[in-house]
Amino acid sequence: MTVPLTAPKESILEAEQRVRRKDLSRRWRLFARGAALPILILAVWQTLSATGAISEQLFSSPWLILKQYAALTLSGELPHHLRISIVRASLGFLLGGSAGLIIGLLVGMYRRFEETVNPTVQMLRTVPLLAITPLFIMWFGFGELSKVLLISLGAFFPLYVNTFLGVRNVDAKLFDVARVLEFSRFRQMTKLVLPAALPNILLGIRLSLSIAWLCLVVAELLGADTGVGYMIQDARAFMQTDIVFVGITIFALVGKLSDSIVRYLENRLLRWQDSYKG
Amino acid sequence: MQPVLEIERVNKTFYGEQGTTPVLQSVSLAVHEGDFTTIIGPSGCGKSTLLKIIAGLDLSYEGSVQLRGKRIERPTQEKGFIFQEHRLFPWMTVEQNIAADRSLRDPGVRKAVDELIELVKLGGFERAYPRQLSGGMAQRVAIARALLRQPEVLLLDEPFGALDAFTRGHMQEALLDIWQTNQTAMVLVTHDIDEAVFLSTRVVVMDARPGTIKAIVPIDLPYPRSRTSRAFTELRTLVLNRLDHRAELEQDVYSI
Structure with a gap:
């Protein structure tokens, strides 16, 4: 009996399709498993408030929140507040994040810089942000400046700490290679230090982004006349629980979205890594 | 000279x-x-x-x-230097590692890199990352990286x-x-x-x-x-003897 060394073409194609179908159904099952708990909670919540077991005024209900979403979007109120919040958070993140990145790189690269700057930064890092907020309001008023600065201060530390750590984790043997190949100072930074520290820098960006959101809420709850935080504060005053929930969920959504973008970047930029994928 | x-x-x-x-x-x-x-x-x-x-x-x-x-x-x-370990940059592909601080968009560099990949017999692996290479392949990339600089x-x-x-x-x-x-x-x-x-x-x-x-x-x-020729084994024995005088006593063992 002769055995064919290669399988016929059709069966290979079929096999590929089978594998792809299997992959797809596996992904669906994964999604279903992750979504089961939230759906259950929403269903129970809706039933309880529909039957009057809990107060609709105080706890709202998924359906009311959804209706409020539609109303606020159509009136243009939600997009308006959201846009302002996003601008504040991005400005603060860019300002504080880039400062954290640059100072983190310098501190990581130069010992003398570390000895001069790091102790002060580490000391400031331990001060709770909320304790500094009154100072910021006294100095910079209730305007945009104090909000952006508060957010940037929060976004500074995670990027600073992780960039510093990333630079210190660069394999010293690769610096020898850079010496032998006569890398310029600029190339040493762009071809060696930055890529080697990138895993830590990206982690720093993720943490900085989430802190930026946190500080945004703090800034907007304390004193503002626009923004999602203000919207929540305003709705609380009038016991509009559904609007409060709209604000909370929109924070969660945008926060998750920005985190997903960085995770996507991580997957693209760190393809070279050879680490345990779980 | x-x-x-x-x-x-x-x-x-x-x-x-x-x-x-x-x-x-x-x-x-x-x-x-x-x-x-x-x-x-x-x-x-x-x-x-x-x-x-x-x-x-x-x-x-x-x-x-x-x-x-x-x-x-x-x-x-x-002075090209090849270390005991390949010491490639893990975030660069084979061709990027050979070019290192030089730009592959430069046609001169591109051509030289392609020729070296040919020389070290790594055709088809230009876009592979070091983690995907065997030890021998990685060391060949390191050699190509040094040779691109045309060392004395x-x-x-x-x-x-x-x-x-x-x-x-x-x-x-x-x-x-x-x-x-x-x-x-x-x-x-x-x-x-x-x-x-x-x-x-x-x-x-x-x-x-x-x-x-x-x-x-x-x-x-x-x-x-x-490696099996008589002249080869004789020279090997000679080097061994220079390396360790005690070996001369056991010369027979090594000159088979």
């Missing part, structure tokens, strides 16, 4: 907590264009230190080390020590191939006598504590060399 590399009366002393240890004592050696020099010796004979001095990675020594008549003061691209001399610090015997054999043939094509002077540090006799035009035998050159054995065999 002026030698490419001239080492004259180099002394190096290590100053430790337990006093001073001489590492190299009065080491003199000249490397000419097209030479394939192998330095062999027991561990602690300072052969790797000598290579680092030539590379300009170690500058605390006495004596003179000159490349084409100029004193070596720092690492430069004229290529310094190799036990480059195949971490490879399995089978791959090592292949890499030795690949290195000979590169040497015969490029005519770059090679200085290779090893502790493998077989490797030394198989590759080089002469073997420098060093002794430990302090590190001195004990003998220089010219290897006049034509390439490609057969």
Whole structure:
């Protein structure tokens, strides 16, 4: 009996399709498993408030929140507040994040810089942000400046700490290679230090982004006349629980979205890594 | 003819907590264009230190080390260095690693990189990352990276020590191939006598504590060399005897 060394073409194609179908159904099952708990909670919540077991005024209900979403979007109120919040958070993140990145790189690269700057930064890092907020309001008023600065201060530390750590984790043997190949100072930074520290820098960006959101809420709850935080504060005053929930969920959504973008970047930029994928 | 590399009366002393240890004592050696020099010796004979001095990675020594008549003061691209591990940048692909700080968009660099990939036989792996390569392949990329800089001399610090015997054999043939094509002077540090006799035009035998050159054995065999030929085994025995006097007593064992 002769055995064919290669399988016929059709069966290979079929096999590929089978594998792809299997992959797809596996992904669906994964999604279903992750979504089961939230759906259950929403269903129970809706039933309880529909039957009057809990107060609709105080706890709202998924359906009311959804209706409020539609109303606020159509009136243009939600997009308006959201846009302002996003601008504040991005400005603060860019300002504080880039400062954290640059100072983190310098501190990581130069010992003398570390000895001069790091102790002060580490000391400031331990001060709770909320304790500094009154100072910021006294100095910079209730305007945009104090909000952006508060957010940037929060976004500074995670990027600073992780960039510093990333630079210190660069394999010293690769610096020898850079010496032998006569890398310029600029190339040493762009071809060696930055890529080697990138895993830590990206982690720093993720943490900085989430802190930026946190500080945004703090800034907007304390004193503002626009923004999602203000919207929540305003709705609380009038016991509009559904609007409060709209604000909370929109924070969660945008926060998750920005985190997903960085995770996507991580997957693209760190393809070279050879680490345990779980 | 002026030698490419001239080492004259180099002394190096290590100053430790337990006093001073001489590492190299009065080491003199000249490397000419097209030479394939192998330095062999027991561990602690300072052969790797000598290579680092030539590379300009170690500058605390006495004596003179000159490349084409100029004193070596720092690492430069004229002295290619191959480390024991491949030391590729893990975030760069094979072609990016060879180009390193140069731009692949430069047509001159692109062409040279493509030719080197051909030379080290890595066609098809241009876009692979180091983690996807075997040890031998990665070391070949490191060699290509050094050769792109057109060095006057290529310094190799036990480059195949971490490879399995089978791959090592292949890499030795690949290195000979590169040497015969490029005519770059090679200085290779090893502790493998077989490797030394198989590759080089002469073997420098060093002794430990302090590190001195004990003998220089010219290897006049034509390439490609057969490891099983009588002349080969005789030369291997000769190097072994220079390396360790006690071995002379057991000469019969080694000359089979």
